[in-house]
Amino acid sequence: MADFRKWVFALAVVALLAGLSVPASAQSATTVVCTVQSATDNLLRSQGYTEQVGDVVLACTGGTPYAAGAVVQGITIQVFLTLNVTSQITKSVSGLGTTGGNFLDALLIIDEPNSATNPNQQILNCGAPGTTELTGAGQPGAGICSIISDGTPQDTYNGTTGHPNVFQGRQALGSLSNTSVVFQGVPFDPPGSATRFLRFTNIRVNANQLGIVSPTAQVSVTMGITSAGSSSLPLSILSLAVGTVQNGLTVATAGTTSFAQCVNSYANLLSATAPFGSSSIPSPYAAGSAFVRFSEGFNTSWKPKNFAQSLGNGTISNLAGNGYIYSPNGIGGANTSPIAYPADVNQNVPGYNYFTESGFEFISTAANPNPNPPVGGLQDALVVTGDNNPFVDTNTGINKAGIATQGTRLAITLSNLPLGISLFVPPVLFLFPQGYTYSNSSPDYNDGNATGVMVLTSTDSFGSTGYNPPSGLTSGGLQPMATVSQSNGGALIVYEILFTSPSANEYVDVPIVVSYKYNLSANPPLGLPQPGVQAAYTGGFAPFDTVLTAAPESSAAPIPRFFYQNQGGNIFLIARCSCNLLFPFVTQQYGYDTGIAIANTSTDPFGAAQPQAGSVTFNYYGVVGTNSPPPAAQTTTASTPVATGTVLLYTLSQGNTNFGLDNRGANFTGYIITQAQFQYCHGFAYISALGAGPTSTGISEGYLALVLDAWGLPVRGTLLGESLGQ
Numbered sequence: 001m002a003d004f005r006k007w008v009f010a011l012a013v014v015a016l017l018a019g020l021s022v023p024a025s026a027q028s029a030t031t032v033v034c035t036v037q038s039a040t041d042n043l044l045r046s047q048g049y050t051e052q053v054g055d056v057v058l059a060c061t062g063g064t065p066y067a068a069g070a071v072v073q074g075i076t077i078q079v080f081l082t083l084n085v086t087s088q089i090t091k092s093v094s095g096l097g098t099t100g101g102n103f104l105d106a107l108l109i110i111d112e113p114n115s116a117t118n119p120n121q122q123i124l125n126c127g128a129p130g131t132t133e134l135t136g137a138g139q140p141g142a143g144i145c146s147i148i149s150d151g152t153p154q155d156t157y158n159g160t161t162g163h164p165n166v167f168q169g170r171q172a173l174g175s176l177s178n179t180s181v182v183f184q185g186v187p188f189d190p191p192g193s194a195t196r197f198l199r200f201t202n203i204r205v206n207a208n209q210l211g212i213v214s215p216t217a218q219v220s221v222t223m224g225i226t227s228a229g230s231s232s233l234p235l236s237i238l239s240l241a242v243g244t245v246q247n248g249l250t251v252a253t254a255g256t257t258s259f260a261q262c263v264n265s266y267a268n269l270l271s272a273t274a275p276f277g278s279s280s281i282p283s284p285y286a287a288g289s290a291f292v293r294f295s296e297g298f299n300t301s302w303k304p305k306n307f308a309q310s311l312g313n314g315t316i317s318n319l320a321g322n323g324y325i326y327s328p329n330g331i332g333g334a335n336t337s338p339i340a341y342p343a344d345v346n347q348n349v350p351g352y353n354y355f356t357e358s359g360f361e362f363i364s365t366a367a368n369p370n371p372n373p374p375v376g377g378l379q380d381a382l383v384v385t386g387d388n389n390p391f392v393d394t395n396t397g398i399n400k401a402g403i404a405t406q407g408t409r410l411a412i413t414l415s416n417l418p419l420g421i422s423l424f425v426p427p428v429l430f431l432f433p434q435g436y437t438y439s440n441s442s443p444d445y446n447d448g449n450a451t452g453v454m455v456l457t458s459t460d461s462f463g464s465t466g467y468n469p470p471s472g473l474t475s476g477g478l479q480p481m482a483t484v485s486q487s488n489g490g491a492l493i494v495y496e497i498l499f500t501s502p503s504a505n506e507y508v509d510v511p512i513v514v515s516y517k518y519n520l521s522a523n524p525p526l527g528l529p530q531p532g533v534q535a536a537y538t539g540g541f542a543p544f545d546t547v548l549t550a551a552p553e554s555s556a557a558p559i560p561r562f563f564y565q566n567q568g569g570n571i572f573l574i575a576r577c578s579c580n581l582l583f584p585f586v587t588q589q590y591g592y593d594t595g596i597a598i599a600n601t602s603t604d605p606f607g608a609a610q611p612q613a614g615s616v617t618f619n620y621y622g623v624v625g626t627n628s629p630p631p632a633a634q635t636t637t638a639s640t641p642v643a644t645g646t647v648l649l650y651t652l653s654q655g656n657t658n659f660g661l662d663n664r665g666a667n668f669t670g671y672i673i674t675q676a677q678f679q680y681c682h683g684f685a686y687i688s689a690l691g692a693g694p695t696s697t698g699i700s701e702g703y704l705a706l707v708l709d710a711w712g713l714p715v716r717g718t719l720l721g722e723s724l725g726q
Helices: 002-018 266-269 309-315
Strands: 033-039 040-045 056-062 074-081 089-091 103-112 166-171 179-189 192-203 217-230 236-246 249-255 259-261 290-296 314-316 325-326 407-415 422-425 426-434 452-456 492-499 504-514 532-543 569-576 579-587 592-600 617-624 649-652 670-677 683-689 701-703
Touching: 002 166, 033 236, 056 217, 056 236, 089 532, 103 179, 179 422, 249 569, 266 422, 290 532, 290 569, 309 314, 309 325, 309 492, 407 504, 407 649, 426 492, 579 592, 579 683, 592 670, 670 683
Parallel strands: 040 236, 259 569
Antiparallel strands: 033 056, 056 192, 074 179, 074 217, 089 103, 103 166, 103 192, 166 179, 217 236, 249 290, 290 504, 314 325, 407 492, 407 532, 422 504, 426 452, 426 504, 452 492, 532 569, 579 670, 592 649, 592 683, 617 670, 683 701
């Protein structure tokens, strides 16, 4: 939960400043008045540690502008949040000889350069060439610039030499260091009769302080803004809604399954060279695999790293204002579904919502989009030209501002994996709108209705490190299956979102393909793959990390980063190949005896069964004599298994010494359950007079045993089980 003691303290500061300022009703024409032009209420994922709150834009009017030749005096603006601030630390102030906290990538942009408001006004950050950064002896230090007025307030922040318009935030000092951003020493020139705009952007918070909220819960995040150090800006803005925390992800099984130990499963994949299987597996794998389903909690919960992925994998929609859509003509089998991961483009237009994990980003190594801004936001006909000066200041690290280390990632953690199996997943999977069922039963096949795509990537154990897909991927479509690396009975599978629709609530199914060749004679004694082990999974956002406050890039704390919600359950089971029979009445009393025949029918003319051999255990339920306990169970000797295509014969009075069965069933009446260690068995019981031959007169009876096995394991030539229950 948020540290509300800090927030109460912050409100006290706000109240103090408000008390020192002149009430609006009493302000003169020379007093600056700032009102809220806009405050964007972003949806924030409750699993996220680095969620971007919405931009706040203040419109300020009034005051007396500085005269020509005058030095514009600095003020300090402080922003307070109800959650911990987790914007990236771009530079530590240690050793810089400057006062104030560490530099963050949070930004204050003045007068909307390179935007719909001022499309031709250049962006120029404090500290860039052409600005006067006050780093000399006796001066306030890095990140603080001097501006000399030319007497025209519209020119003060016009991005020409000596007139920067972007200023960098810092961590607050003391008890407010985690919940506040300080913009220190910002030169402020009152606009007079004009309007001055202040935009606060790139502020991230730890939305998981509130825990993972329920799917129907909404929790508001608010911002307060104050100023100090100059009477030219008596600023006191309280409780702006800049974020609403919602559950960003649901994880569930779209299908679990069981596999028969003695039946090969996708054994063709084992003969291929890693990382791929021998060929892609289209629809047939869907019928025999378990699926993990990820569903967006809200439309913008999944995001690519940077708008470059949207440009590289999308096309312009023919619907005005709809931006980019994913491969509108793409069919997976035709390899037309893109999976591009180009280098970042600059995201440098104030007010444009890029719907990416990156924030406001302007670096020299990135190109500007063409057109800039991209279509689908602001005014589609608008082209800005104020993007000639990428961020630079080695003293503050502003060139790192806004950069995400990866797009949204979805992770599956598998545990309790049985021995003797290999796992494969499709390296490319498509996103579909919730409520739509993809065709061909294959989520790695774009049927033309996909709204996005994600690609498998190798990561560290936290789901972090740079994007690293399997080698050899083509430009989309069906891909060869990729091997899942296992360690100590577990595995981690991570996909990164490359394109997603911000207007669709999407889902994606991840099939877990289980592959093995059975070997019933292998160790452990029950053979491989290991039966009776219930594999489990959990899923969530990645990277998952434990850094809950602002952190420097050098700490390897990724952006975004998440709490791993561990939502999951059972995923698949290797079922022992066995056959359980019920003989509902047997007796060796009152002058009767019972004979039992168990046939191993795993050899057949259909080729569907795997020939198997194994032991048979007899379990007795009833009484010996009048009221004695039943005999203990007994099992045929391991050295004499019941071979495929043969029949085991047994009588209560004699047993069968050839298979190691004694006559402990003598004088027994009740029922018997047999457990055969081969898949296909059938039984017959015959009750007759003790010692009677086939031609003897007397009462006798025969019946078929009941097959007790649950329906669901592979059966021969039919969808029905082999149980007599039908």
